[in-house]
Amino acid sequence: MKELSLNILDVAENSVKAGASLTQILVTERNRVLTIEIIDDGCGMSEDVVRSVTDPFYTTRTTRSVGMGVPLLKLACEQTEGTLTIESVTEEVDPERHGTHLTATFNMDHIDFTPLGDVSSTVLTLIQGHPDTDFLFQHKTDRGVVKLDTRELREVLEDVPLNSYDVMEWVGAYLREQYEELS
Amino acid sequence: MKSLAELQAIKNRMKDKVVLRDGMEATRVVVGMATCGIAAGARPVLNSFVEGVSKAGIEDKVSVTQTGCIGLCQYEPIVEVFEAGKEKVTYVKMTPEKADEVVQKHLKNGQVVAEYTIGAITA
Numbered sequence: 083m084k085e086l087s088l089n090i091l092d093v094a095e096n097s098v099k100a101g102a103s104l105t106q107i108l109v110t111e112r113n114r115v116l117t118i119e120i121i122d123d124g125c126g127m128s129e130d131v132v133r134s135v136t137d138p139f140y141t142t143r144t145t146r147s148v149g150m151g152v153p154l155l156k157l158a159c160e161q162t163e164g165t166l167t168i169e170s171v172t173e174e175v176d177p178e179r180h181g182t183h184l185t186a187t188f189n190m191d192h193i194d195f196t197p198l199g200d201v202s203s204t205v206l207t208l209i210q211g212h213p214d215t216d217f218l219f220q221h222k223t224d225r226g227v228v229k230l231d232t233r234e235l236r237e238v239l240e241d242v243p244l245n246s247y248d249v250m251e252w253v254g255a256y257l258r259e260q261y262e263e264l265s
Numbered sequence: 266m267k268s269l270a271e272l273q274a275i276k277n278r279m280k281d282k283v284v285l286r287d288g289m290e291a292t293r294v295v296v297g298m299a300t301c302g303i304a305a306g307a308r309p310v311l312n313s314f315v316e317g318v319s320k321a322g323i324e325d326k327v328s329v330t331q332t333g334c335i336g337l338c339q340y341e342p343i344v345e346v347f348e349a350g351k352e353k354v355t356y357v358k359m360t361p362e363k364a365d366e367v368v369q370k371h372l373k374n375g376q377v378v379a380e381y382t383i384g385a386i387t388a
Binding site: 083088091092095149150151154203204206207210211234235238239240241242246247248249250252255256259 | 266267269271272273275276278279280298299300301303304308309311312315316318319324329330331333
């Protein structure tokens, strides 16, 4: 992957597939460490699955036997001497508070650090593909915060789909303006 | 500065259109958005289709959606076009520029861009 934002898109798709109603994407830059958290309230994974999910030869698919999403993210963070952890609670274990919390850290000054890239585009792509699912996106830096919560938009939009082009255009401009204020 | 009031205005403008749109699109554009597709550049290709379809004013006839891996990872980004009563067209190794061309020629004017389809790939 050329940008970490593409890894975020890829892994967040897993959250949606796990039936999440809310997927949170939290990006934090502090002391030259970048932390990416992807938190969902989906069906969760058992301990065995969590252990094997970073293994490139594990997948839930039956068509082929490789799943590269999490392994690629793990590679990207470990090559900067960062770490990747996954905590997950299945629906069977806790019917109320289930889901998966992935945390990846990156040393931004490491020579093998992959740039974060266009994370706004990732958020827009997720909304376009999953207009009935909610996303909370937050990017914190020393200069301020960029934030988007689709639940707030949904309240205003009611039954107008979030992936209507005019709405997507608004979301794109909304994020762009927030990023401009940071720089 | 973008405000929620502006979003409210978009909602008011669109409210009537929504009822008409549901399930009425005759053409479906499906972009592969699994690990293989994303790594090969599917994100900007999808954005090109979304933007192109809107700019061409054919949103009522064409829907753009995403799917997982269809098992031809080496040809990603892959885009499938489904039209009622016609055979599926599979475009391979797409780019945003090729996407713009497909919007204009195929989705707008009904001419399949044969050179970008999987059939044009030689071994």
